[in-house]
Amino acid sequence: MILTLVVLVVGIAINSTVIAAGNTDRRRLVGDALGDMQVLLQLAQLSTNDPQNALGSWDGSRPSACSWQGIRCNAANRVTAIFIVNKQLEGVLAPSLGLLTYLITLDLRFNKFSGSIPPSLGACQMLQTLSLSGNLLTGDVPSELAQNTRMSTFAVNLNMLSGSFPLQILAWRELSVLWLDNNMFTGSIPDLTSLVQLKILDLQNNQFTGTVPNVAGLQALLDIDLSNNKLSGSLPTFLDTLPKLRYLNVSNNHLTGLIPDTSVFLRFPASAYAGNDGLCGAIIKRDCADISNMSGSNSTSTSAPKMLSKTAIIVISSLGGAGVLLGMFLGVRCAYRGSQDILEDLRGGEDSTLLSGSNVNVGYTVAELTKMTNGFVKANIIGVGSSSIVYRSMLPGGAIVAIKRLSEEKYSSDTQHAFVAEYQILKRITQHGSMVRVLNCCATPSCMALVLDFMPGGTLENKLYEQSMSWLDRVDTAVSVAKGLVYLHLDCAAHKVVVDLKPSHILIDADSKAHITDLHIPRFATSKIPGTIAYCAPGEHISILFCRVFVSAMMLLLDSLLGSIVMHQNLFISLSSHCSESNL
Amino acid sequence: MYSYGIVLLELLTRKKPNSILVTERMNMSKWVRKALLKPELTVQMFDITLLCTLGIDEQLLQVLDVAMLCTHEIPTKRPSMPDVLKVLMKVKHDAQK
Numbered sequence: 035m036i037l038t039l040v041v042l043v044v045g046i047a048i049n050s051t052v053i054a055a056g057n058t059d060r061r062r063l064v065g066d067a068l069g070d071m072q073v074l075l076q077l078a079q080l081s082t083n084d085p086q087n088a089l090g091s092w093d094g095s096r097p098s099a100c101s102w103q104g105i106r107c108n109a110a111n112r113v114t115a116i117f118i119v120n121k122q123l124e125g126v127l128a129p130s131l132g133l134l135t136y137l138i139t140l141d142l143r144f145n146k147f148s149g150s151i152p153p154s155l156g157a158c159q160m161l162q163t164l165s166l167s168g169n170l171l172t173g174d175v176p177s178e179l180a181q182n183t184r185m186s187t188f189a190v191n192l193n194m195l196s197g198s199f200p201l202q203i204l205a206w207r208e209l210s211v212l213w214l215d216n217n218m219f220t221g222s223i224p225d226l227t228s229l230v231q232l233k234i235l236d237l238q239n240n241q242f243t244g245t246v247p248n249v250a251g252l253q254a255l256l257d258i259d260l261s262n263n264k265l266s267g268s269l270p271t272f273l274d275t276l277p278k279l280r281y282l283n284v285s286n287n288h289l290t291g292l293i294p295d296t297s298v299f300l301r302f303p304a305s306a307y308a309g310n311d312g313l314c315g316a317i318i319k320r321d322c323a324d325i326s327n328m329s330g331s332n333s334t335s336t337s338a339p340k341m342l343s344k345t346a347i348i349v350i351s352s353l354g355g356a357g358v359l360l361g362m363f364l365g366v367r368c369a370y371r372g373s374q375d376i377l378e379d380l381r382g383g384e385d386s387t388l389l390s391g392s393n394v395n396v397g398y399t400v401a402e403l404t405k406m407t408n409g410f411v412k413a414n415i416i417g418v419g420s421s422s423i424v425y426r427s428m429l430p431g432g433a434i435v436a437i438k439r440l441s442e443e444k445y446s447s448d449t450q451h452a453f454v455a456e457y458q459i460l461k462r463i464t465q466h467g468s469m470v471r472v473l474n475c476c477a478t479p480s481c482m483a484l485v486l487d488f489m490p491g492g493t494l495e496n497k498l499y500e501q502s503m504s505w506l507d508r509v510d511t512a513v514s515v516a517k518g519l520v521y522l523h524l525d526c527a528a529h530k531v532v533v534d535l536k537p538s539h540i541l542i543d544a545d546s547k548a549h550i551t552d553l554h555i556p557r558f559a560t561s562k563i564p565g566t567i568a569y570c571a572p573g574e575h576i577s578i579l580f581c582r583v584f585v586s587a588m589m590l591l592l593d594s595l596l597g598s599i600v601m602h603q604n605l606f607i608s609l610s611s612h613c614s615e616s617n618l
Numbered sequence: 619m620y621s622y623g624i625v626l627l628e629l630l631t632r633k634k635p636n637s638i639l640v641t642e643r644m645n646m647s648k649w650v651r652k653a654l655l656k657p658e659l660t661v662q663m664f665d666i667t668l669l670c671t672l673g674i675d676e677q678l679l680q681v682l683d684v685a686m687l688c689t690h691e692i693p694t695k696r697p698s699m700p701d702v703l704k705v706l707m708k709v710k711h712d713a714q715k
Contacts, residue, residue: 494625498632505671505678508629509710512681516703519622523699535621537628 067098067111073130081125088121115139132157144168153178165189175200189213223247257281273298285309400481439483468518470551491542511548518550623688632665647689
């Protein structure tokens with residue numbers, strides 16, 4: 035019975051000897067090393083286009099699939115992991131994947147798989163990491179996946195998935211990373227407090243409605259991104275129950291009410307709350323009175339300023355019709371002036387509400403940039419790259435920033451779209467303390483530029499070679515850059531960021547802290563990915579990619595590293611004894 | 619990873635990989651490995667101001683070890699970034715004493 039079922043459901047012939055071996059243990063029944071290979075061969079067969087020959091080593095005549103590229107096995111030659119990342123593979127996902135009973139990691143990020151997520155994956159009871167980010171998948175998340183109770187990373191972002199929030203996720207008590215962002219999910223988001231291990235919650239760029247989901251008390255939660263949805267209601271009150279929260283973004287929703295002036299909300303920049311017409315408060319420099327005047331007296335906020343304006347409206351009402359009209363007139367004028375002020379402030383500050391939506395015309399105009407850089411005069415140039423020039427500029431509010439303008443041959447309507455998409459990701463990624471922040475942009479047909487933090491300390495190259503650096507400064511720099519790279523490796527993995535790392539791309543701020551700049555996301559390919567030959571490993575590009583594959587092997591090296599001098603302990607007696615000698 | 623190792627080597631030697639590529643006709647990592655075979659070359663390799671900073675010999679060598687591993691010719695022999703960070707944090711701790 036079970037046998038027939040499995041064969042029927044999966045629809046492929048498994049190695050007949052396995053079936054003949056007949057065993058009541060279901061795991062044994064559904065395969066062995068050869069069965070696993072059959073599944074992979076079906077995966078390859080259904081991958082109709084493989085432009086990079088990523089599956090070239092998948093040779094069915096081998097005894098097992100364990101030597102194939104991208105395949106990991108356990109000691110019994112059962113497949114435990116599949117990594118086929120960024121290979122432009124086209125096709126559909128094999129329904130037989132569910133037969134890989136020992137599968138722990140399925141990582142098919144950044145390919146062109148279409149169709150739906152195979153429901154049979156629910157049978158992979160060991161599955162911990164399912165990463166299908168950046169494909170062309172449609173349909174909903176199959177309910178069968180509720181059985182994957184060991185799931186720790188569920189990344190299906192950057193697809194075209196639809197349907198309501200997959201409730202089966204609530205069954206995954208070990209879930210740590212949830213990336214559903216950039217899909218077409220609709221409906222409300224359920225209470226997520228059962229996901230006690232959750233670290234990353236990214237639901238941005240969907241069509242979710244309802245209120246901000248309840249995540250109160252999640253001790254591990256680091257990042258919440260709910261931006262670009264249709265959430266309504268007020269801001270959550272549970273942020274202070276999230277001890278590790280370091281990133282919050284609820285921008286571009288329909289949230290209303292006051293952003294309390296408390297440290298828990300002040301920790302996040304104004305951009306975290308931007309694009310919600312009904313939000314007000316000092317953080318986003320919008321007076322609650324303006325909003326209540328604009329929307330009349332039907333506000334739901336209970337804030338002190340709102341209370342006052344309500345009282346005022348009641349008083350005016352009691353004065354009769356003429357009074358109401360007068361009040362409305364004043365209100366309209368007030369709101370108009372208020373929103374102008376906000377516009378000025380935001381444009382001079384760190385964000386622009388103009389960025390809301392997916393308009394191509396975001397950020398600054400050429401005219402504004404021209405003004406800020408005094409007409410892009412040479413005197414303001416602080417750096418020249420192969421495809422860009424960097425200017426020192428002053429925002430209308432007086433803040434100094436750097437403007438990196440791409441050279442004009444890059445402009446076209448295609449690159450403009452890609453540029454905006456890349457900008458939006460870079461802006462988010464560079465919030466990390468070891469990055470030069472991307473603050474804003476200019477993306478019009480005649481201008482492609484990024485507005486960046488200005489780093490008064492100049493480049494590391496200049497500081498190291500033209501000035502002097504103490505040992506502590508150098509170690510500090512090395513640590514700061516390493517922190518940034520760890521962050522890119524682990525936290526930004528899905529974006530596949532490339533860094534052209536060299537001293538001229540490491541900038542020093544006013545406090546002598548080092549920041550990495552010049553990040554690229556090859557997926558958008560708005561600019562040629564640079565590489566500097568002396569910094570490239572022999573035969574490869576400088577790419578900072580997700581390297582979880584190697585982490586376990588590399589952990590072994592740690593002990594030897596911490597055991598300090600491994601390689602040269604016989605060679606050195608005292609370096610410092612050579613100080614005076616070499617000075618001569 | 620490799621390029622990070624090269625940046626570490628620059629911090630230690632204050633020598634530019636491009637000029638080494640031109641003058642020595644080999645990449646920086648190879649050049650350092652070659653220099654390590656001879657004590658007198660090793661001493662010349664380091665930035666003189668670091669040699670004249672007392673009490674940091676061991677830290678210099680630890681960072682050199684990390685740099686050598688990061689620039690290992692076989693990519694799989696290179697350490698992971700979190701591991702590198704751990705070692706450097708320890709060096710930073712020592713350097714602050």
